[in-house]
Amino acid sequence: MQNFNISIIGAGNIATHLAINFTKKGHLIEQVYSRNINNAKILAKKIKANPINNLANLKTNIDIILICVSDSAIIEVVNQLNFRSPLIAHTAGSVPMQALNKFDSFGVFYPLQTFSKNAKLNLNKVPFCIEANSEVNKKKLIDLANSISNNIFELNSEERLQAHLAAVFANNFSNHMFAMAEQMLKKHKIPFDILKPIILETATKIQQIPPQLAQTGPAVRNDIKTMEKHLALLTSQHLENLYSFVSQSIQNLKNQ
Amino acid sequence: MQNFNISIIGAGNIATHLAINFTKKGHLIEQVYSRNINNAKILAKKIKANPINNLANLKTNIDIILICVSDSAIIEVVNQLNFRSPLIAHTAGSVPMQALNKFDSFGVFYPLQTFSKNAKLNLNKVPFCIEANSEVNKKKLIDLANSISNNIFELNSEERLQAHLAAVFANNFSNHMFAMAEQMLKKHKIPFDILKPIILETATKIQQIPPQLAQTGPAVRNDIKTMEKHLALLTSQHLENLYSFVSQSIQNLKNQ
Numbered sequence: 167m168q169n170f171n172i173s174i175i176g177a178g179n180i181a182t183h184l185a186i187n188f189t190k191k192g193h194l195i196e197q198v199y200s201r202n203i204n205n206a207k208i209l210a211k212k213i214k215a216n217p218i219n220n221l222a223n224l225k226t227n228i229d230i231i232l233i234c235v236s237d238s239a240i241i242e243v244v245n246q247l248n249f250r251s252p253l254i255a256h257t258a259g260s261v262p263m264q265a266l267n268k269f270d271s272f273g274v275f276y277p278l279q280t281f282s283k284n285a286k287l288n289l290n291k292v293p294f295c296i297e298a299n300s301e302v303n304k305k306k307l308i309d310l311a312n313s314i315s316n317n318i319f320e321l322n323s324e325e326r327l328q329a330h331l332a333a334v335f336a337n338n339f340s341n342h343m344f345a346m347a348e349q350m351l352k353k354h355k356i357p358f359d360i361l362k363p364i365i366l367e368t369a370t371k372i373q374q375i376p377p378q379l380a381q382t383g384p385a386v387r388n389d390i391k392t393m394e395k396h397l398a399l400l401t402s403q404h405l406e407n408l409y410s411f412v413s414q415s416i417q418n419l420k421n422q
Numbered sequence: 423m424q425n426f427n428i429s430i431i432g433a434g435n436i437a438t439h440l441a442i443n444f445t446k447k448g449h450l451i452e453q454v455y456s457r458n459i460n461n462a463k464i465l466a467k468k469i470k471a472n473p474i475n476n477l478a479n480l481k482t483n484i485d486i487i488l489i490c491v492s493d494s495a496i497i498e499v500v501n502q503l504n505f506r507s508p509l510i511a512h513t514a515g516s517v518p519m520q521a522l523n524k525f526d527s528f529g530v531f532y533p534l535q536t537f538s539k540n541a542k543l544n545l546n547k548v549p550f551c552i553e554a555n556s557e558v559n560k561k562k563l564i565d566l567a568n569s570i571s572n573n574i575f576e577l578n579s580e581e582r583l584q585a586h587l588a589a590v591f592a593n594n595f596s597n598h599m600f601a602m603a604e605q606m607l608k609k610h611k612i613p614f615d616i617l618k619p620i621i622l623e624t625a626t627k628i629q630q631i632p633p634q635l636a637q638t639g640p641a642v643r644n645d646i647k648t649m650e651k652h653l654a655l656l657t658s659q660h661l662e663n664l665y666s667f668v669s670q671s672i673q674n675l676k677n678q
Contacts, residue, residue, distance in 0.1 A: 279623060340596035408667070
């Protein structure tokens with residue numbers, strides 16, 4: 167395995183998880199940039215890197231620079247970088263690779279996962295979606311991803327945006343269903359704990375069974391009586407609309 | 423621990439999981455009823471019980487009869503039972519306990535979990551929601567639940583229906599979000615495998631962090647640019663409506 171010298175722009179959740187895992191695998195993190203020098207220092211200290219808060223101080227005699235800032239902040243960062251090499255990659259799902267085309271060597275290194283700063287996360291099953299402007303650069307990014315994960319996908323920018331959109335449904339929207347359930351239970355002083363096992367089992371089940379086949383519940387059974395009982399319990403027009411809309415969507419998918 | 427003699431009406435997923443776990447813990451399953459004698463035989467064989475397909479043959483000199491049929495089939499079963507004892511309980515989330523009030527001793531033994539026939543499932547964390555028409559009967563059902571699970575809740579019929587409704591959001595609706603994601607990826611020939619880790623992490627995260635706090639994504643950040651990119655990718659009016667509706671709901675919840 168090749169070891170790389172890497173600098174990281176960003177000190178948030180993705181930056182932290184990647185930097186720590188890279189260091190564990192023998193890569194060297196040179197610099198960590200954050201607008202807020204204290205955030206840069208917190209991460210830099212964990213991985214024995216140098217914290218900076220001025221992009222002009224970024225060294226370019228290294229192998230790879232990773233931009234680990236939010237999707238919407240990437241352009242602003244890129245506008246402040248006045249070099250053409252080394253290889254630079256961003257880690258965003260929704261930003262086209264061409265956002266980096268002012269550099270000679272560029273690509274994308276997108277981990278399709280939800281990162282929380284405090285949750286310990288083993289990256290070795292995390293899907294890394296790789297794209298680059300040349301075969302040589304692609305190989306470098308794949309080598310880097312392979313050093314921390316067994317789950318590499320080569321996706322172009324369009325496919326990556328599709329995967330990102332699908333992840334919004336699979337992660338953001340499903341989490342919102344958990345949040346609505348939590349809110350309903352709270353009104354009746356039933357602890358949310360009561361749903362934790364079924365939520366974990368729902369996610370575990372689709373590791374083996376395609377979700378469309380795993381679908382259960384009154385909507386897919388067209389159990390109108392139970393659906394009417396549920397609708398009668400809902401305490402707002404918004405919740406009723408959400409219940410009806412998603413139930414209808416379940417039935418549409420079944421009948422396709 | 424007290425061992426009970428139990429008969430089970432039904433031979434589906436819940437019946438199977440309960441019967442096997444009861445037997446493991448030393449309870450004796452006397453009879454298994456199914457309209458289809460072959461289904462009764464398949465389960466009965468696993469647990470050395472007697473299969474029957476006529477409810478008139480149900481023996482009543484036992485401790486507990488459990489009705490493990492779908493919510494909508496309970497009344498039909500009850501109408502065919504012409505005895506007043508022993509203690510009888512159903513396992514449904516949405517059916518009031520009073521559906522059994524023609525018996526002397528009755529209650530509810532509702533496991534709040536999604537059961538698949540083939541998925542092996544450890545029941546010891548499954549929430550069992552217990553209700554009964556007397557303290558003595560409640561104690562019996564709690565003792566039975568305690569023998570296979572550490573996670574017992576005493577809920578009345580109204581609370582149980584609320585929990586069942588919340589579970590529809592947490593399980594059925596979130597699974598539907600997975601199914602929609604699967605469908606989108608299929609159109610672009612991206613394997614659904616790419617989402618399995620994020621789905622598992624989403625469910626794992628809320629074991630520790632309340633879902634409302636765990637919410638991420640463009641909607642909760644009000645990242646309009648990314649939401650517009652996503653909407654432009656969606657290939658049907660229905661998907662656009664679903665995306666907008668759930669995104670709006672995420673924003674409503676945030677602003678409450």
